[in-house]
Amino acid sequence: MMKHEDKSNEKKREKDIEKLVKKLTLDEKLTMIHGAALFASGAVERLGIPAIVCSDGPMGVRAEFMDDRWIPAGNNADMVSYLPSNSALASTWNTGLAHDMGHVLGTEARGRGKDVILGPGINIKRDPRCGRNFEYMSEDPCLIKALTVPFIKGVQENDVAACVKHFAANVQETGRLIVDETIDERTLYELYLPAFKAAVQEAGSYSIMGAYNKVNGSYCCEHKTLLDRILREEWGYDGAVISDWGGVHNTKEAAECSMDLEMSVFADFDDYILANPLKEAIQKGEVSESMVDAKVTNLLRMMYRLKMIGPKKDSREKGAYNALASRQAILRTAEESMVLLKNENRALPLDAKKIKKLAVIGVNAAKIHADGGGSAEIKALYEICPLAGLKMYLGGNVKVEYAPGYHVPVKPKTFDMNWQATSLDDLKNTTVGQLQRGIMDGNEDHKEGEQERLAQIEKDKAEIHEKNQALFEQALALAKDADAVIFVGGLNHDYDCEGSDRPDMKLPYEQDLLIEELLKVRKDAIITFVGGSPVEMPWRDKAQAILWSYYAGMETGNAFARVIFGEVNPSAKLAETFPEKYEDCVTAKNGQFGIWDKITLEEGLYCGYRYYDKQRIKPAYCFGHGLSYTRFEYSDLKLKVEKGREVKLTLSVKNMGRRSGAEIVQVYVAPIAPKVDRPDKELKAFAKVHLSGGRSKKVSLTLKSEDFAYFDTDLHEFIADAGDYEILVGASCEDIRLRGIATLS
Numbered sequence: 001m002m003k004h005e006d007k008s009n010e011k012k013r014e015k016d017i018e019k020l021v022k023k024l025t026l027d028e029k030l031t032m033i034h035g036a037a038l039f040a041s042g043a044v045e046r047l048g049i050p051a052i053v054c055s056d057g058p059m060g061v062r063a064e065f066m067d068d069r070w071i072p073a074g075n076n077a078d079m080v081s082y083l084p085s086n087s088a089l090a091s092t093w094n095t096g097l098a099h100d101m102g103h104v105l106g107t108e109a110r111g112r113g114k115d116v117i118l119g120p121g122i123n124i125k126r127d128p129r130c131g132r133n134f135e136y137m138s139e140d141p142c143l144i145k146a147l148t149v150p151f152i153k154g155v156q157e158n159d160v161a162a163c164v165k166h167f168a169a170n171v172q173e174t175g176r177l178i179v180d181e182t183i184d185e186r187t188l189y190e191l192y193l194p195a196f197k198a199a200v201q202e203a204g205s206y207s208i209m210g211a212y213n214k215v216n217g218s219y220c221c222e223h224k225t226l227l228d229r230i231l232r233e234e235w236g237y238d239g240a241v242i243s244d245w246g247g248v249h250n251t252k253e254a255a256e257c258s259m260d261l262e263m264s265v266f267a268d269f270d271d272y273i274l275a276n277p278l279k280e281a282i283q284k285g286e287v288s289e290s291m292v293d294a295k296v297t298n299l300l301r302m303m304y305r306l307k308m309i310g311p312k313k314d315s316r317e318k319g320a321y322n323a324l325a326s327r328q329a330i331l332r333t334a335e336e337s338m339v340l341l342k343n344e345n346r347a348l349p350l351d352a353k354k355i356k357k358l359a360v361i362g363v364n365a366a367k368i369h370a371d372g373g374g375s376a377e378i379k380a381l382y383e384i385c386p387l388a389g390l391k392m393y394l395g396g397n398v399k400v401e402y403a404p405g406y407h408v409p410v411k412p413k414t415f416d417m418n419w420q421a422t423s424l425d426d427l428k429n430t431t432v433g434q435l436q437r438g439i440m441d442g443n444e445d446h447k448e449g450e451q452e453r454l455a456q457i458e459k460d461k462a463e464i465h466e467k468n469q470a471l472f473e474q475a476l477a478l479a480k481d482a483d484a485v486i487f488v489g490g491l492n493h494d495y496d497c498e499g500s501d502r503p504d505m506k507l508p509y510e511q512d513l514l515i516e517e518l519l520k521v522r523k524d525a526i527i528t529f530v531g532g533s534p535v536e537m538p539w540r541d542k543a544q545a546i547l548w549s550y551y552a553g554m555e556t557g558n559a560f561a562r563v564i565f566g567e568v569n570p571s572a573k574l575a576e577t578f579p580e581k582y583e584d585c586v587t588a589k590n591g592q593f594g595i596w597d598k599i600t601l602e603e604g605l606y607c608g609y610r611y612y613d614k615q616r617i618k619p620a621y622c623f624g625h626g627l628s629y630t631r632f633e634y635s636d637l638k639l640k641v642e643k644g645r646e647v648k649l650t651l652s653v654k655n656m657g658r659r660s661g662a663e664i665v666q667v668y669v670a671p672i673a674p675k676v677d678r679p680d681k682e683l684k685a686f687a688k689v690h691l692s693g694g695r696s697k698k699v700s701l702t703l704k705s706e707d708f709a710y711f712d713t714d715l716h717e718f719i720a721d722a723g724d725y726e727i728l729v730g731a732s733c734e735d736i737r738l739r740g741i742a743t744l745s
């Protein structure tokens with residue numbers, strides 16, 4: 001039962017479901033537990049049970065596909081609002097905005113007739129090269145948890161199920177369909193599971209998606225420990241478990257664990273693992289039909305909650321897509337998501353009144369990104385690129401001149417297929433499941449595809465180098481001659497992309513060279529980026545101002561211009577570490593990332609800032625870092641321990657400048673003499689405080705006993721040891737402003 005449900009209704013619902021299950025034939029039940037279309041389960045019309053209609057994804061509702069082919073339905077009625085990616089949302093550290101974005105996503109999904117929206121993606125960012133990091137939030141479970149809960153609630157207010165993904169520890173794209181991750185129990189419980197637990201218990205996510213990868217030897221979609229013991233027994237989850245598309249492998253295993261709905265990328269629906277093969281297994285007596293009943297029960301319960309069936313059917317929310325209010329919320333989120341990494345000599349904001357001629361350099365100034373990335377791609381109603389945003393802001397009296405600056409090889413985009421179709425296409429000449437399963441089991445074709453992609457990146461380098469000379473010259477000439485220069489570079493979805501990881505952490509297309517040259521001719525050039533994951537910035541000491549934007553949605557350009565010209569005071573902070581160079585990452589050190597078939601998470605808890613802290617490695621920009629156009633002072637930290645296990649903390653934050661702004665106050669807990677090995681400090685609470693110029697505010701936060709706990713593998717529970725804990729209050733994980741000691745009894 002979910003937290004907010006009323007007991008008597010729940011009893012009645014469970015009885016109704018039981019009756020309904022009894023009326024269903026085996027064939028009908030099987031129809032319900034596997035895909036009958038690429039994005040829908042089978043319906044049972046005889047009993048008024050509709051299909052469950054799903055759609056990606058986290059940044060907006062994906063375009064319509066045909067039921068049995070990865071071919072777009074081909075109409076333009078599926079253009080939608082393009083939301084900031086989860087990485088952008090996480091940089092806001094704003095739980096209210098997380099709720100708003102969830103609400104927008106849910107409204108749009110319902111408006112497009114969906115029952116389940118395949119998001120949010122909340123996997124831990126373990127390595128900056130992971131191709132899907134842009135879809136995820138952070139390297140820290142506390143921050144992910146705090147944003148995921150309101151996000152899911154926002155989605156589900158619209159009678160649409162969130163499908164929080166990918167459960168669990170989906171940390172790399174290399175060999176993603178087969179990679180086996182060895183993770184110790186403590187790390188799993190402390191790092192990789194907490195946000196999922198909160199999604200289930202606190203937000204009441206109606207569905208959850210099993211990941212492709214294996215954890216400790218078993219596929220996540222048929223994982224007895226993850227799905228049965230942890231999710232169902234320990235967390236008491238009674239929602240639906242949906243497989244990632246093609247994540248189910250074995251009939252008996254999947255049938256006998258809590259995997260409720262098998263989805264896949266193939267159109268041989270009757271051959272799905274939970275279709276005919278399961279029927280045969282039941283008929284042979286190898287699997288009990290009661291296993292199917294349990295799955296159907298979970299799916300029907302979700303349908304009740306969504307008002308797809310049951311007494312409240314007529315009061316289901318109808319949703320709306322492309323509403324003006326949604327775009328306004330998206331703009332607010334984009335504005336709060338852009339991270340000011342550096343700002344010397346008050347280089348930013350620029351004063352629009354002083355500019356007659358503005359040079360804008362870099363391909364990402366003029367590029368739009370909504371249509372890429374893998375399953376997160378969407379057909380955006382519109383996307384305002386930074387260049388358009390700047391022009392729209394400045395108007396016709398300022399000359400805004402653009403030069404791409406560097407060459408980006410064009411990847412042909414075929415309109416009748418996407419990357420998900422490729423695996424299907426390999427199978428054109430085959431008819432049935434066996435071989436298809438082989439591909440999904442990660443046979444050589446996938447590996448070759450990945451190797452070809454990396455080889456292509458190498459080949460492209462020659463073409464880029466040849467074309468760049470003229471492009472550099474053009475850009476530098478433009479820069480010399482302008483009142484102000486803005487560089488907009490970064491990544492795109494050829495790099496931030498599902499299905500493959502980045503080869504390194506460098507800026508592609510020789511951008512580093514261009515930036516070096518640019519800073520020689522224009523010391524004051526404002527260096528900005530659009531991208532989904534950290535890059536090395538070897539020239540960063542020479543730049544005065546650096547602004548980082550993740551893929552921030554349809555209003556990116558407007559938000560960008562408003563930040564650049566000071567209409568908006570930046571208030572974002574990094575939700576992940578930007579290391580100085582890839583070699584500094586723990587995964588670079590232990591070599592346990594990006595291996596095709598097997599990795600061991602040797603670093604255990606020492607992921608992200610926990611690792612840099614322990615090793616005293618100074619990253620380029622640390623976790624929690626982000627500047628403002630104003631300055632904040634912290635004072636008066638008071639700690640009060642209640643009942644020996646809860647700490648109430650108050651402090652004052654003052655905006656020392658004249659401009660309004662917002663500060664993200666971060667609270668880290670550092671055990672002083674821990675009985676077991678523990679990270680130096682861990683984020684356990686935060687608050688985003690909005691303050692007008694000169695004003696101060698009292699901030700109150702509570703640390704619960706669980707915020708002091710570690711997972712004891714012998715006792716199999718979280719334990720908060722008695723003793724002293726240092727409470728560190730800071731503006732980032734490095735910039736600690738106040739300290740105090742709390743003693744737990």
Ligand code: BGC
Pocket residue numbers: 056057118165244245375
């Ligand atoms: C992705 C999921 C996505 C699904 C459906 C899979 O390849 O891993 O995140 O929701 O496809 O498109």
